[in-house]
Amino acid sequence: AQTVTQSQPEMSVQEAETVTLSCTYDTSESDYYLFWYKQPPSRQMILVIRQEAYKQQNATENRFSVNFQKAAKSFSLKISDSQLGDAAMYFCAYSRTQGGSEKLVFGKGTKLTVNP
Amino acid sequence: ETGVTQTPRHLVMGMTNKKSLKCEQHLGHNAMYWYKQSAKKPLELMFVYNFKEQTENNSVPSRFSPECPNSSHLFLHLHTLQPEDSALYLCASSPTASSLYEQYFGPGTRLTVT
Numbered sequence: 001a002q003t004v005t006q007s008q009p010e011m012s013v014q015e016a017e018t019v020t021l022s023c024t025y026d027t028s029e030s031d032y033y034l035f036w037y038k039q040p041p042s043r044q045m046i047l048v049i050r051q052e053a054y055k056q057q058n059a060t061e062n063r064f065s066v067n068f069q070k071a072a073k074s075f076s077l078k079i080s081d082s083q084l085g086d087a088a089m090y091f092c093a094y095s096r097t098q099g100g101s102e103k104l105v106f107g108k109g110t111k112l113t114v115n116p
Numbered sequence: 117e118t119g120v121t122q123t124p125r126h127l128v129m130g131m132t133n134k135k136s137l138k139c140e141q142h143l144g145h146n147a148m149y150w151y152k153q154s155a156k157k158p159l160e161l162m163f164v165y166n167f168k169e170q171t172e173n174n175s176v177p178s179r180f181s182p183e184c185p186n187s188s189h190l191f192l193h194l195h196t197l198q199p200e201d202s203a204l205y206l207c208a209s210s211p212t213a214s215s216l217y218e219q220y221f222g223p224g225t226r227l228t229v230t
Contacts, residue, residue, distance in 0.1 A: 004158065033217050044120075045206065045221040052217075091159070101171050101213035106159040 004092050004107035012113040013082045020067075021077045021110050023092030030054075033095040034068065035104070036077045040088040048090070051075065079112075087114045119143065120222035122207050128228045129197065137192040137225045139207030145220075147213040148190040150182060153204040153224070165190060166213035197229045 004025045013019035025034070032053045039045040051059045051068050058066050063083075067076045075094075079086055092107045120141045129135050141148065150162040164172035165184040179201075181193040190207055207222040 009156075037221075044223040047218070047220075050217060093159075095217070097214075101164060101166060102215070103161055103164070103172070104159075104219065108156060108158050 004094060004105055006090075006092055006107035006110050008110045009108070010111045010113070012115060013079070014115050015082055015084060017082055018078060018080045019082055019112065021079075021090050021092075021112070023075045023077070023107060025073050025075065025092070025094050025105075025107075027073070027094060027096060029096060032097075034066075034075045035093045035095075036064070036066070036075075037091045037093060037106075038086075038088045039091065039109075040085075045091070049077065082114050084114050084116060087112055120207055120209055120220050122205075122222040122225050124225060125223065126226045126228075128230060129194070130230055131197060131199075133197075134193070134195040136194065137205055137207075137227075139190040139192075139222055141188055141190075141207075141209040141220070141222075143209060143220060145209040145211050146187045147210045147215075148184060148187070149208040149210075149219070150190065150192055151206040151208065153206055159206070163192075164213055171213055194227075197227075199229050202227055202229045 007022050034051040036048040037045050038048045049059050049061045049064050063080045065078045089109045091109045093104045095102045123138045147166045152160045161174050162176045163182045168184050179196050183191040204224045206224045208219050210219040
């Protein structure tokens with residue numbers, strides 16, 4: 001089965017510190033996208049960062065960066081200089097192709113708490 | 117308004133009621149999706165529409181009936197639901213069903229079935 005595993009149901013970090021959220025996935029495809037989505041409490045899910053599997057270079061978006069290890073099927077998210085507004089559920093996902101269309105497969109999420 | 121909007125934001129319904137969820141996107145996208153989000157479970161894809169045509173029904177029970185009258189609007193008609201259907205229902209859109217590199221989500225409808 002093609003799955004996404006987020007092994008940390010909850011994480012906490014002190015404001016201004018760095019935290020890393022783990023994600024592993026299982027796919028037989030060679031070309032796919034990987035994503036981290038953020039869902040703040042009672043607010044809509046937004047894309048944080050995405051990575052194209054054929055690119056070796058790790059994606060970065062300001063304070064957010066990923067460590068993509070394709071052979072290990074690992075895709076962790078590092079948040080630097082954590083801010084109170086980073087508190088949210090974080091979902092890892094990858095896109096897979098089925099029947100000519102792409103579908104996102106999500107993990108169960110990691111709840112991040114930022115302590116002042 | 118911009119982005120993806122959903123109405124209502126909260127809905128409580130009995131098992132014998134009929135109600136509808138509405139989703140509207142203002143992004144000029146051609147693909148729209150319904151997801152179900154339950155606590156401690158991954159998001160479950162329910163339906164996919166691409167250029168108004170349904171391209172995916174992920175084994176969803178017939179008590180959920182989607183409708184996509186045009187590329188900007190998506191409905192989810194609900195009837196004779198069960199308590200286990202209580203969840204957050206998310207709508208999303210993307211340029212096409214083969215361009216998931218950019219999928220936008222709505223705020224969701226929190227559904228409670230009593």
